[in-house]
Structures are given as C-alpha cells and as structure tokens.
Amino acid sequence: MQVKYDKTADAKYYKLGNTKVFKTTQEKEWLFFDRNKNNEVIGVEVLNASEHPVGIVSFEGKLLQYHISTETKDPKNKLSISDVSSVKFGQLQSA
Numbered sequence: 119m120q121v122k123y124d125k126t127a128d129a130k131y132y133k134l135g136n137t138k139v140f141k142t143t144q145e146k147e148w149l150f151f152d153r154n155k156n157n158e159v160i161g162v163e164v165l166n167a168s169e170h171p172v173g174i175v176s177f178e179g180k181l182l183q184y185h186i187s188t189e190t191k192d193p194k195n196k197l198s199i200s201d202v203s204s205v206k207f208g209q210l211q212s213a
Contacts, residue, residue, distance in 0.1 A: 119133065119179075120133040121133075123167065128165070128166055128167055128168050129165050130163070131162070131164075132163075132174045132176075133160070133161050134161060134174075134181055135154065135160035135179035135180070136160075137155075137160055138154065139152040139153070140153055140154050142163075148164060148165040148166050148169075149162070149163070149164055149165075149172070149186075150162070158181075159180075162174060162181065172184055172186055
C-alpha cells in the first residue's frame with residue numbers, strides 16, 4: 119500500500135493496487151473509493167484529512183477494513199475519547 123498526502127489540499131490517498139480505476143464511489147462527503155472493473159476497492163481518497171483520521175487495513179492489495187476515528191471530550195474527566203467505526207470488506211463490495 120502506498121500513502122500520499124497533499125498538504126495544500128489536505129487530502130490523503132491510499133493506493134492499494136495497480137489496476138486501473140474503473141469508477142469512483144462516494145462513501146461519505148469526504149471519503150471516496152476508487153474501484154476496478156471487478157468492483158474491488160483499489161484506492162481510498164480522504165478529503166480534509168486532518169479532520170478525518172482514517173485507518174486502512176489491507177492485504178495483498180485488497181481493502182479488508184477501514185476505520186474512522188472521531189475524538190470527543192468528556193466534560194467530566196476532560197479526556198479525549200476515541201470512537202472507532204469499522205466497515206468490513208464485504209460491505210464495501212455492494213456499492
């Protein structure tokens with residue numbers, strides 16, 4: 119997996135495979151998946167990357183999971199709490 123970050127655009131791109139992009143699908147307003155002709159995710163683009171920490175789990179060029187982490191402050195303890203959302207690969211295939 120290759121990761122590129124563009125500071126000017128605050129965009130991050132995770133390149134998972136070497137096949138050509140057939141189409142791009144939008145998961146969230148700021149999250150896009152590049153897919154090959156077999157509908158496999160071969161790239162992930164995150165806009166406003168500094169505001170949207172995303173973790174990618176891949177194996178042999180295939181996306182297995184991605185995690186979206188959001189931090190909130192607990193007003194009582196004044197601690198940051200990380201809420202991690204996870205989507206498994208099988209759920210990404212249906213787009």
